[in-house]
Amino acid sequence: MAKKKTEEAKAEAMPEVKVEAKAKVETKTRKPIWRRNKSAKKDNVIEKNKEKENKKTKNDKKVEIPEANQHLDNLPLEGLTYKTHLTEKYLQRTKYNPHEPGTVYSKIPGTIKSIAVKVDQEVVEDEILCILDAMKMNNEILAPCAGTITEINVKPGQIIAKDVLLFKILVAESQHEIDESDDYLEDEMM
Numbered sequence: 001m002a003k004k005k006t007e008e009a010k011a012e013a014m015p016e017v018k019v020e021a022k023a024k025v026e027t028k029t030r031k032p033i034w035r036r037n038k039s040a041k042k043d044n045v046i047e048k049n050k051e052k053e054n055k056k057t058k059n060d061k062k063v064e065i066p067e068a069n070q071h072l073d074n075l076p077l078e079g080l081t082y083k084t085h086l087t088e089k090y091l092q093r094t095k096y097n098p099h100e101p102g103t104v105y106s107k108i109p110g111t112i113k114s115i116a117v118k119v120d121q122e123v124v125e126d127e128i129l130c131i132l133d134a135m136k137m138n139n140e141i142l143a144p145c146a147g148t149i150t151e152i153n154v155k156p157g158q159i160i161a162k163d164v165l166l167f168k169i170l171v172a173e174s175q176h177e178i179d180e181s182d183d184y185l186e187d188e189m190m
Contacts, residue, residue, distance in 0.1 A: 102144070102145060104141060104143070105166060106163065108132070110159075111132070111160070112130055112154045112157065112158045112160065113132065115130045115156055117129050118152075122147070123146065123149060126143060129142065130166065141167075143167075143169060145171050145172075147169040148172070149170075150170045151167065
């Protein structure tokens with residue numbers, strides 16, 4: 001009897017759980033439209049490819065091959081002259097103009113960290129003029145030639161752009177003599 005009471009007590013304590021079996025619902029998956037008609041798909045692909053080819057031919061510029069009897073242009077490079085056909089893009093480019101001797105320009109944008117020279121100070125070639133901080137790197141700006149500093153156009157902490165005049169250097173007389181003697185030596189070697 002005691003066992004029956006404990007079983008009844010347990011049964012009363014536990015709620016009844018009804019298990020319902022869910023019916024499996026079968027659904028038919030339909031094939032996508034492009035799978036139903038394979039020939040239609042192929043036609044669409046062929047049409048799209050033709051459209052792409054037409055777009056390519058519209059966007060592509062025709063390159064004209066010059067004939068042998070057309071005029072050739074002279075192209076000077078590194079002391080040699082080449083005869084070639086120059087494109088319109090090449091002819092419309094901005095031409096390189098070298099800076100005056102004794103001028104120092106920034107090659108990259110950045111912030112001036114420190115300046116190591118003063119006005120009327122004499123410098124030698126490759127002496128550090130200032131330190132330019134660009135992209136978290138300290139770049140040393142060096143003197144391109146020996147001479148005397150005549151102008152300083154920047155201050156420490158100043159943010160500068162590319163191609164800004166930083167310093168002007170009065171080129172030393174001995175530098176001119178060295179440049180002329182280099183030309184003389186080159187002439188002798190040739």
